[in-house]
Amino acid sequence: MFVSVERVLDPTLGSAPVVVLSNNDGCAVSRSDEAKQLGVAMGQPWFEIRERPHLAGVVGCSSNYEEYGAFSSRFHATIATLAAGVEVYSVDESFVTLPRTDPAAAAAQIQDRVRRWTGLPTAAGIGATKTLAKVAQRHAKDIHQPLVDLTSWTPAEVDQLLAATPVSEVWGIGDRLTRGLAPLGIHTALDLARANAGVLRRRWSVVLERTARELGGVACMPVGFVPADRKQLMYSRMLGATVSTKTEMRQVLTAYAATAARRLRAHGLEAALLQTWISSSRFREHPLHHSVTVALDPPTADPAEIIRAAYAVLPHMREGHDYNRAGILLTSLTPAGAQPLLWETQDPAQAKSRRQLAAAVDDISTKFGRHTIGYGSTGLRTPPRWQMRRERLSPPATTSWDQLLTVR
Amino acid sequence: MRSKDGDTQARRLAAGLAVETTASFPNPAQDYFEGHVSLDRNLIKHPASTYVLRVGSEALVNLGIHPGDELLVDRSLPPRPGTVVVVVHDGEHRIGRFQIIEGRAVLVTDLEEIPLTVDVEPWGVATILIHHLLPGERTARAPGRRGAGGGE
Numbered sequence: 001m002f003v004s005v006e007r008v009l010d011p012t013l014g015s016a017p018v019v020v021l022s023n024n025d026g027c028a029v030s031r032s033d034e035a036k037q038l039g040v041a042m043g044q045p046w047f048e049i050r051e052r053p054h055l056a057g058v059v060g061c062s063s064n065y066e067e068y069g070a071f072s073s074r075f076h077a078t079i080a081t082l083a084a085g086v087e088v089y090s091v092d093e094s095f096v097t098l099p100r101t102d103p104a105a106a107a108a109q110i111q112d113r114v115r116r117w118t119g120l121p122t123a124a125g126i127g128a129t130k131t132l133a134k135v136a137q138r139h140a141k142d143i144h145q146p147l148v149d150l151t152s153w154t155p156a157e158v159d160q161l162l163a164a165t166p167v168s169e170v171w172g173i174g175d176r177l178t179r180g181l182a183p184l185g186i187h188t189a190l191d192l193a194r195a196n197a198g199v200l201r202r203r204w205s206v207v208l209e210r211t212a213r214e215l216g217g218v219a220c221m222p223v224g225f226v227p228a229d230r231k232q233l234m235y236s237r238m239l240g241a242t243v244s245t246k247t248e249m250r251q252v253l254t255a256y257a258a259t260a261a262r263r264l265r266a267h268g269l270e271a272a273l274l275q276t277w278i279s280s281s282r283f284r285e286h287p288l289h290h291s292v293t294v295a296l297d298p299p300t301a302d303p304a305e306i307i308r309a310a311y312a313v314l315p316h317m318r319e320g321h322d323y324n325r326a327g328i329l330l331t332s333l334t335p336a337g338a339q340p341l342l343w344e345t346q347d348p349a350q351a352k353s354r355r356q357l358a359a360a361v362d363d364i365s366t367k368f369g370r371h372t373i374g375y376g377s378t379g380l381r382t383p384p385r386w387q388m389r390r391e392r393l394s395p396p397a398t399t400s401w402d403q404l405l406t407v408r
Numbered sequence: 409m410r411s412k413d414g415d416t417q418a419r420r421l422a423a424g425l426a427v428e429t430t431a432s433f434p435n436p437a438q439d440y441f442e443g444h445v446s447l448d449r450n451l452i453k454h455p456a457s458t459y460v461l462r463v464g465s466e467a468l469v470n471l472g473i474h475p476g477d478e479l480l481v482d483r484s485l486p487p488r489p490g491t492v493v494v495v496v497h498d499g500e501h502r503i504g505r506f507q508i509i510e511g512r513a514v515l516v517t518d519l520e521e522i523p524l525t526v527d528v529e530p531w532g533v534a535t536i537l538i539h540h541l542l543p544g545e546r547t548a549r550a551p552g553r554r555g556a557g558g559g560e
Contacts, residue, residue: 012499014499078456078457081456113484117454117457118456359416363418367419367422404460404462406463407463407464407479407501407503408501408502
């Protein structure tokens with residue numbers, strides 16, 4: 001999807017080999033067909049791509065998350081104008097319930113509208129279950145077709161496709177499961193579909209059993225499924241430049257903790273446990289990793305408290321050592337305000353003024369934008385030296401009034 | 409002041425939403441006021457397919473469309489003769505008036521005519537023109553100048 005968005009914003013990229021780069025412009029995470037044909041591998045480092053003469057024409061774009069989010073919103077909104085049962089699965093995927101009669105026509109209509117309204121090409125898969133629909137969609141991408149409708153195939157044809165699909169490519173099956181299933185003789189999606197459901201449930205989980213049954217055509221996961229309550233909230237990023245002083249690392253932890261706290265508030269949650277860590281590159285001779293866990297009592301979503309808790313790792317930091325990554329993990333999550341306090345562990349007047357401060361910062365951010373105000377150095381306009389590098393960013397042409405897409 | 413649903417009074421007033429009154433007698437307007445007239449709701453019929461574009465040339469100055477203006481362009485509408493449409497031509501977004509001349513679709517501007525062959529994709533139809541009347545009030549920068557402030 002990312003490459004497709006870049007092409008909508010810049011039509012000159014239409015038939016060029018284009019890749020979108022990961023955070024800090026590290027490696028190729030999205031590749032156009034032309035880039036794939038030139039041999040650019042998924043996850044290939046950008047510095048490597050730039051060095052190879054036969055890849056000289058490859059255009060690299062930094063991840064324009066602002067625009068990808070905007071187009072994701074349009075993508076899902078467009079689908080919703082044609083279908084009632086829609087499950088927004090990810091930034092660029094949706095599950096849709098189609099009519100039983102001629103689902104392919106309904107799907108084609110949706111794809112056509114998405115293309116017209118957003119400029120985004122899509123690959124679609126139709127199946128009796130969500131898991132089969134995912135298999136169909138993957139097959140559509142493999143054979144460069146916009147749509148594959150398994151409900152119009154014979155059972156033998158479907159089995160043939162499942163036999164040719166490695167179990168590792170089935171939705172929900174990761175590396176660990178793939179290795180665990182191999183000794184049972186389960187190597188393909190067909191093997192999994194035919195495996196003993198009871199064994200799968202007992203040895204692994206009901207989730208695996210559902211996946212197997214769905215591969216066999218039995219729908220177990222309704223469209224529009226409500227996700228389970230969040231168990232944890234993590235914000236961890238590699239730094240755009242190494243940090244070796246506690247002064248700068250305090251800024252990093254402030255920014256990361258503030259973001260984690262904002263997400264916590266957006267989900268209406270509070271956390272009782274915070275883990276904060278910093279580390280240096282594992283490619284070094286002697287990499288360092290320091291991690292501290294802090295209890296948040298009472299559970300909180302207050303940015304000031306979470307930021308202060310994140311500083312707990314600073315005393316362990318070795319000044320002068322080049323650290324390249326930091327992270328915040330919030331666990332023991334509960335809905336905000338769910339637990340009445342058994343006793344007041346903090347001064348109620350102070351707690352109230354903290355809440356008002358957090359609310360005021362929220363209001364200002366909502367009204368004037370996220371980068372208007374922030375805790376500590378996160379309130380400064382000048383981006384910090386260590387911020388995520390995105391040096392090949394296309395203009396935010398549908399999300400910034402000052403840089404709108406221009407017509408001549 | 410926070411109400412039960414966590415929304416502040418300041419935010420609701422700023423958004424033009426009704427707020428609770430503290431007097432013991434009821435607010436006679438409460439069942440009637442539903443919100444101010446909204447530009448978004450009234451001018452944008454299809455939010456998912458409507459984009460804001462900036463005008464970067466004098467191609468349609470004779471229609472009153474000036475550089476620096478904004479255009480609301482709806483990609484869900486088909487081009488019809490006489491409408492202002494956006495196409496992608498030679499890697500660029502172009503505007504012009506859509507016309508059928510001698511059976512062929514053509515994009516007409518004050519400066520040129522672009523035949524709309526299969527390679528030239530219609531992108532969308534312009535529905536609303538936004539022209540700013542007060543000089544220097546725009547936060548927008550005129551196209552082609554990076555980093556310039558407002559004020560013409």
